[in-house]
Amino acid sequence: AQSVTQPDIHITVSEGASLELRCNYSYGATPYLFWYVQSPGQGLQLLLKYFSGDTLVQGIKGFEAEFKRSQSSFNLRKPSVHWSDAAEYFCAVAPYNTNAGKSTFGDGTTLTVKP
Amino acid sequence: DSGVTQTPKHLITATGQRVTLRCSPRSGDLSVYWYQQSLDQGLQFLIQYYNGEERAKGNILERFSAQQFPDLHSELNLSSLELGDSALYFCASSVLADNEQFFGPGTRLTVL
Numbered sequence: 001a002q003s004v005t006q007p008d009i010h011i012t013v014s015e016g017a018s019l020e021l022r023c024n025y026s027y028g029a030t031p032y033l034f035w036y037v038q039s040p041g042q043g044l045q046l047l048l049k050y051f052s053g054d055t056l057v058q059g060i061k062g063f064e065a066e067f068k069r070s071q072s073s074f075n076l077r078k079p080s081v082h083w084s085d086a087a088e089y090f091c092a093v094a095p096y097n098t099n100a101g102k103s104t105f106g107d108g109t110t111l112t113v114k115p
Numbered sequence: 116d117s118g119v120t121q122t123p124k125h126l127i128t129a130t131g132q133r134v135t136l137r138c139s140p141r142s143g144d145l146s147v148y149w150y151q152q153s154l155d156q157g158l159q160f161l162i163q164y165y166n167g168e169e170r171a172k173g174n175i176l177e178r179f180s181a182q183q184f185p186d187l188h189s190e191l192n193l194s195s196l197e198l199g200d201s202a203l204y205f206c207a208s209s210v211l212a213d214n215e216q217f218f219g220p221g222t223r224l225t226v227l
Contacts, residue, residue, distance in 0.1 A: 034215070043117065043205055043218035044158075090158065102171045103148075103216065105158040 002027040002093050006106035013081050014114045021076040021109050023091030033074045034092040034103070035065055044090060050074065061085070086113045118142065119219035121206050127225045133194040136222045140187055140208030146170065147189040148209070148216060149181055153202035164189055196226045 003026045013019050025031055032051045036044040048059025055067040065076045074091060088110050094103040118141035128134055140147050149161040151174075160173035164183035175181075178196075183189045193200060203223050207216035 036218075043119075043220045044207075045117070045218070046215060049215055102160060102163070102173060104160070107157045 002031070002095075002102075002104045004091050004093050004104050004106035006089075006091055006109050008109045009107070010110045010112070012112040012114060015083050016080050019076075019078045019081045019085070019111070021089050021091075021111070023074045023076065023106060024072055025074060025091070025093045026072065027093050029095070032094040033065075033067060034094070035059065035063070035074070035076045036090045036092065036105075037061075038088045038090065038108075040087070047076070047089075081111075081113055083113045083115065086111055117217040117219065119206060119208050119217050121204075121219040121222050123222060124220065125223045125225075127227065128196060129227055130196055130198060132196050132226075133192065134196065134224065136191040136193070136204050136206075136224075138189045138191070138206030138208075138219060140189070140206075141217055144208035144210050144217070145187065146209045147183055147187070148207040149175075149189070149191050150205040150207065151202045152205060152221070153199075156202075158205075161191070193224070198226050200224065201226045 005024045034049045035047040038044045047063050048057050050057045050067050058064050063078050088108045090108045091106040092103045120139045122137045145166045148163045152158045161175040162181050163171040167183050178194050181191045203221045205221045206219045209216045
């Protein structure tokens with residue numbers, strides 16, 4: 001069965017500092033990996049996705065993520081955090097190239113940005 | 116704005132009651148997904164429909180049911196409601212052969 005682990009429940013960074021949010025997954029075949037962001041009272045918004053090709057993927061809002069198959073990781077990074085990045089971030093894994101959208105989400109990481 | 120709409124935004128009801136949540140997917144999307152998000156359970160996949168047919172089932176209780184209509188909108192029916200059913204219910208949609216899901220703003224259900 002597929003699973004996603006986000007080891008950090010809560011992270012606090014200063015505005016302008018760099019950010020890395022960790023995500024480890026377990027999946028028996030080629031995974032389809034996603035990062036979503038959820039602002040308070042809002043639905044989830046896709047930041048970026050990976051299923052093949054370059055292991056470093058660029059997303060919206062200046063985020064990027066790197067797929068490392070050997071480590072089963074898909075960590076999210078941003079070089080300089082803005083106050084508006086404060087939100088909850090979810091990593092997800094789904095079966096690749098199927099219509100069975102049984103995405104499995106991690107428990108989320110809440111990001112607080114200090115001024 | 117993801118293009119996915121959900122109604123109502125908020126719903127307050129009593130234990131034992133039945134409610135219906137509605138979702139309209141993005142134009143052109145054939146797949147609809149339902150999720151429950153609560154503080155203690157996190158984001159849980161409930162069920163997926165593709166072009167009117169059930170495609171995948173997750174942690175959906177027997178008291179809950181869903182369907183997707185010919186115009187592709189979907190409804191999630193929750194019956195015999197319990198206090199623990201209080202949560203945010205999200206609908207998401209995607210096109211065929213693409214697991215990139217676009218989420219609606221959610222319906223907040225409060226069971227008193």
